[in-house]
Amino acid sequence: DAGVTQSPTHLIKTRGQQVTLRCSPKSGHDTVSWYQQALGQGPQFIFQYYEEEERQRGNFPDRFSGHQFPNYSSELNVNALLLGDSALYLCATGVGEGTGELFFGEGSRLTVL
Amino acid sequence: AQSVSQHNHHVILSEAASLELGCNYSYGGTVNLFWYVQYPGQHLQLLLKYFSGDPLVKGIKGFEAEFIKSKFSFNLRKPSVQWSDTAEYFCAVKGYGGSQGNLIFGKGTKLSVKP
Numbered sequence: 001d002a003g004v005t006q007s008p009t010h011l012i013k014t015r016g017q018q019v020t021l022r023c024s025p026k027s028g029h030d031t032v033s034w035y036q037q038a039l040g041q042g043p044q045f046i047f048q049y050y051e052e053e054e055r056q057r058g059n060f061p062d063r064f065s066g067h068q069f070p071n072y073s074s075e076l077n078v079n080a081l082l083l084g085d086s087a088l089y090l091c092a093t094g095v096g097e098g099t100g101e102l103f104f105g106e107g108s109r110l111t112v113l
Numbered sequence: 114a115q116s117v118s119q120h121n122h123h124v125i126l127s128e129a130a131s132l133e134l135g136c137n138y139s140y141g142g143t144v145n146l147f148w149y150v151q152y153p154g155q156h157l158q159l160l161l162k163y164f165s166g167d168p169l170v171k172g173i174k175g176f177e178a179e180f181i182k183s184k185f186s187f188n189l190r191k192p193s194v195q196w197s198d199t200a201e202y203f204c205a206v207k208g209y210g211g212s213q214g215n216l217i218f219g220k221g222t223k224l225s226v227k228p
Contacts, residue, residue: 033215035218044218045217101162104158
């Protein structure tokens with residue numbers, strides 16, 4: 001049973017560029033959440049997708065957007081990259097609403113130069 | 114706004130020592146509380162959770178946590194640590210009625226266990 005898979009694992013971009021990160025949920029999961037983890041910090045909630053809609057959003061600007069596909073996989077897009085966007089981006093998946101039990105992927109490490 | 118505070122940034126223990134990691138949260142309503150662990154080179158995984166009922170919660174690998182509502186605390190404990198417990202530990206809270214995917218995490222406590 002595959003867990004949560006994320007791609008790419010590492011990438012380097014320059015300021016102003018755009019990036020797309022991808023996540024495939026654990027089998028049986030239908031909810032996808034994205035988190036940003038800066039160095040030395042805990043994960044910070046970006047947004048959550050369920051039934052192909054953004055259900056809740058954290059304190060992140062509109063440069064951060066996402067999408068969920070009918071097969072429950074998801075993408076995180078970040079436009080106009082800033083140096084401060086350098087971080088580990090984590091995808092977490094679960095089932096439906098309510099329990100908060102999330103399964104995390106290993107993350108995509110983004111470096112913005 | 115909700116927040117989670119973890120008291121220790123880095124804890125170093127010898128094997129067989131007892132462990133207690135502090136966690137306090139700020140939220141006045143009913144909460145769901147979690148401890149996640151990240152072993153070196155691995156992804157975050159759930160260690161234990163509290164939803165309701167008995168405030169003493171037992172998790173995997175001999176860990177337990179106690180929810181003390183009056184102190185807004187959810188401290189993690191283990192009577193005797195092993196070298197394999199070396200990892201980073203994150204406390205998290207989900208506000209009642211909030212989105213299932215929206216957890217507020219603390220900054221984490223790195224635990225190093227000396228053999």
